[in-house]
Amino acid sequence: MNQKQTVESSLPSPKSPAQGGMDQGRLVSMPETGPCLDSIQLDSLEQAFREWAKQSSRTDVQLSRRRILVIFLLIRYTGAKLNEILALDPLKRIDFNRQLVDLGNEDTDARTESRTVRISATFAAELEQMFNDPSFRRFLEKQFNVDPGFVRRKFYERAQGLGFPKTLGGPEMIRKARAVELMQRNMPMPAVQTMLGHSTMNLTSAYVSFSKDDIAQVTKLFIDREASRKTSARNSFFGKIKALQKGDIQTRVTLATAGGDTIESVITNSSLERLSLKESRLIMAEVKAPLVILYRGEKEPECTAENRLVGMVEQINAGRINTEYLVRIKDGTILCALVSTHGAQWLGLGVGDPVWAASAVFPLC
Secondary structure: OOHHHHHHHOOOOOOOHHHOOOOHHHHOOHHHHOOOOOHHHHHHHHHHHHHHHHOOOOHHHHHHHHHHHHHHHHHHHHOOOHHHHHOOOOOOOEEOOOOEEEEOOOOOOOOEOOEEEEOOHHHHHHHHHHHOOHHHHHHOOOOOOOOHHHHHHHHHHHHHHOOOOHHHHOHHHHHHHHHHHHHHOOOOHHHHHHHHOEOOOOOHHHHOOOOHHHHHHHHHHHHHHHHHHHHOOOOEEEEEEEEEEEOOOEEEEEEEEOOOOEEEEEEEHHHHHHOOOOOOOEEEEEOOHHHOEEEEOOOOOOOOOOEEEEEEEEEEEEOOOEEEEEEEEOOOOEEEEEEEHHHHHHHOOOOOOEEEEEEOOOOEO
16 A cells, blocks of 8 residues: 555544544644655745745746746645646636636546645735736746656755755655645545545545535635634744643643744643644644733843743834734744833834743643
């Protein structure tokens, strides 16, 4: 049995723990499905592609690199095969308004069905903006028109540049990582299978309670939620559990974020079981704005708060009673802090000032 078949057949039907079923996210840890990049590493790889696409000063090289970036993003967010994307006419078969990518019948692999795949409104808007550039649009008039071997080499180069084994950056592994990413977030198995176009379902019984409309609806819910997490959530840190220290009543959770920061949280042992937490599991940590304390300056403050993050004041919204500060930390995450206007006058912070944001409380969800 190959690796892909193992991933598809090792999971239970999509019942929540509350329904007496098993949490498929618990079963899809990296060691159990073979090596592949996790969400944090995928995001790092995406950022590496974006930076690489902007680096050349030559227009023709920029256009070529932007084409590779689009190919990567489509595989990253649709889970499509490389040959499906290369056969795609991006100017005709991406519906920006409905946020759908039409993958046709060009794939000769009978195990992969033609289908439409939903993408987020944010990603659809980004693609539309890129394709509205006249020079890039002309560049794509003959579709992607690129050698698959060349695409693979560029994927391998970006992965190796981040210190990943090059094989983990290949198109097939990005597709696999996308499937694992969605399953770890407990997207129902039928929705994941439909999204990837598997025509042979090892878990046919999982479709009993899911119609096509049900699957389309739940896919939209997950994709929209994922985009919201990445683009609009304030005071939210998406990361990987680095360590769990269990006590009699509570457990200390150490979370490593995409930006390399460490977040500490304490939850009850019952919450630990309810959330099915374990090391290497991906999870969100959040903190309310009034619980964020600001310290002016570049020097790390001496305080008892375990979570201390350095950043820069990006925006100040002053009110009669309270003042809101938006602080951007190094990974681009926006932290919102709410202090009294009297306290704001004492702080004397301005836009562009260095600042430390500290908090002892980071609930997990």
